[in-house]
Amino acid sequence: MLIISNQHAGDKSGDVLVRETVIPLIQRLRPSLHLDYKQTQGPGDAGDIARAYVKQSTQQDSKTILISGGDTTIHEVVNGLVAHKLEGAVSLILVPSGTANALYHSLFPPTTRATFWASLPKELQDAVSGLPESTREKLYSVLFYLSESPMRRLHSTRTTVADADGVSTRELTSCVVVSSSLHASILEIAEQLRAEHPGIERFKLAAAKSITQWSQSRLEIKYPFAAYNPATGTFITRDSSPEATPNQFESIDGPFAYFLTTTNVDRLEMEFRIAPLATSLPAGVHSDSEAWMELLMIRPLRDPSILKDAPWQEDAAIREQFAPKTVAVLQGAYQNGTHPNLSYTASGEVSNGSGESTVVEYLRVKEWKWTPDPNSPPAHLVCVDGEVLFIPIGGSVTVKLNTEDGQLKMNVAGGIESD
Numbered sequence: 540m541l542i543i544s545n546q547h548a549g550d551k552s553g554d555v556l557v558r559e560t561v562i563p564l565i566q567r568l569r570p571s572l573h574l575d576y577k578q579t580q581g582p583g584d585a586g587d588i589a590r591a592y593v594k595q596s597t598q599q600d601s602k603t604i605l606i607s608g609g610d611t612t613i614h615e616v617v618n619g620l621v622a623h624k625l626e627g628a629v630s631l632i633l634v635p636s637g638t639a640n641a642l643y644h645s646l647f648p649p650t651t652r653a654t655f656w657a658s659l660p661k662e663l664q665d666a667v668s669g670l671p672e673s674t675r676e677k678l679y680s681v682l683f684y685l686s687e688s689p690m691r692r693l694h695s696t697r698t699t700v701a702d703a704d705g706v707s708t709r710e711l712t713s714c715v716v717v718s719s720s721l722h723a724s725i726l727e728i729a730e731q732l733r734a735e736h737p738g739i740e741r742f743k744l745a746a747a748k749s750i751t752q753w754s755q756s757r758l759e760i761k762y763p764f765a766a767y768n769p770a771t772g773t774f775i776t777r778d779s780s781p782e783a784t785p786n787q788f789e790s791i792d793g794p795f796a797y798f799l800t801t802t803n804v805d806r807l808e809m810e811f812r813i814a815p816l817a818t819s820l821p822a823g824v825h826s827d828s829e830a831w832m833e834l835l836m837i838r839p840l841r842d843p844s845i846l847k848d849a850p851w852q853e854d855a856a857i858r859e860q861f862a863p864k865t866v867a868v869l870q871g872a873y874q875n876g877t878h879p880n881l882s883y884t885a886s887g888e889v890s891n892g893s894g895e896s897t898v899v900e901y902l903r904v905k906e907w908k909w910t911p912d913p914n915s916p917p918a919h920l921v922c923v924d925g926e927v928l929f930i931p932i933g934g935s936v937t938v939k940l941n942t943e944d945g946q947l948k949m950n951v952a953g954g955i956e957s958d
């Protein structure tokens with residue numbers, strides 16, 4: 540087993556946890572297993588370490604990589620392997636040493652932890668029962684692996700950034716989130732706050748700085764996709780365009796106050812459950828053909844109190860007036876994901892009732908394209924699993940769910956259904 544430890548992730552306590560707790564635990568319970576422990580030396584190193592390990596493994600070797608870090612460290616490992624077509628039959632074990640740890644907390648959400656603990660063999664419970672609760676809750680993926688529970692297939696997406704001539708400038712695989720607009724701005728600003736604020740509070744500080752930014756962009760979503768209807772509590776599939784001439788894509792106009800898609804996760808932090816339907820109304824995550832990206836967007840011009848031709852670019856007061864409605868959605872995510880049901884009253888108040896139009900549009904999609912307006916700087920930011928990219932002026936970004944032959948063929952130790 541390869542152990543990759545990012546000593547720089549989160550509050551920087553992960554490496555001690557790995558050396559003093561994780562390695563002794565695995566050695567005690569699997570004495571014959573060879574452990575190859577490596578610390579990352581800088582950004583991107585996790586991918587190089589993983590690549591060297593898989594390259595020197597034989598086809599018969601079981602390739603297991605324990606990652607101690609956050610989502611960017613996982614992202615680096617996945618992309619380091621994909622870039623050299625080495626990702627086949629690799630299993631990942633996660634130790635959540637990062638700040639947000641979206642994938643880990645989605646695999647082991649707080650509501651399922653008691654059930655998971657109860658399902659563990661007594662030998663494993665005894666092995667960690669002397670540890671503090673705060674340490675034990677970082678060991679669930681390790682315990683999942685040691686209990687030989689069936690691993691979960693990791694779904695993935697392919698992000699391609701293209702310039703004004705349509706030429707690809709960057710390609711990345713992602714397993715957690717691809718976003719633009721507010722979420723990408725938050726990630727960009729939060730990175731600048733890392734030294735001063737090592738914990739998740741830096742995401743809230745960053746949100747306060749960018750909440751009034753809107754992104755002007757054209758979004759195209761490939762058919763078929765599905766849209767959530769809170770009145771019926773179901774997703775309604777749209778197979779083709781309503782126009783007489785069938786289009787492959789539905790075109791959706793901005794501006795956008797929020798735009799994000801997720802894969803494999805229902806939350807981006809332990810308590811920030813932004814895509815709750817991924818687990819409360821699952822599409823069948825265990826079947827490759829049923830994999831979808833969850834797409835959430837807020838388009839402020841759906842608010843009946845904002846005129847369709849409002850001069851929002853010049854008039855900051857319009858965006859400031861709308862900001863509390865975006866905040867209401869983010870608060871809903873912190874309340875176990877109540878926001879998909881928020882809607883506008885006729886006068887534009889946000890309510891929990893069944894108003895005409897929802898504040899968030901919640902879709903399930905397989906492919907989308909985002910073409911920023913050249914005059915909208917925030918629309919040019921794209922966050923791919925925490926890495927922030929810039930779309931060249933006149934360019935676009937396309938994100939496709941990998942299916943069939945394009946599948947990652949990587950597994951992860953975890954996956955308990957949420958409520």
Ligand SMILES: Nc1ncnc2c1ncn2[C@@H]1O[C@H](COP(=O)(O)OP(=O)(O)OP(=O)(O)O)[C@@H](O)[C@H]1O
Binds near residue numbers: 547549609610
């Ligand atoms: N030795 C190192 N020195 C400095 N930076 C490093 C080192 N090793 C890895 N990194 C970088 O640390 C950054 C943070 O890692 P990671 O994203 O895993 O943690 P995080 O940001 O705290 O958590 P999360 O992504 O879950 O919010 C990554 O950009 C990674 O490239």
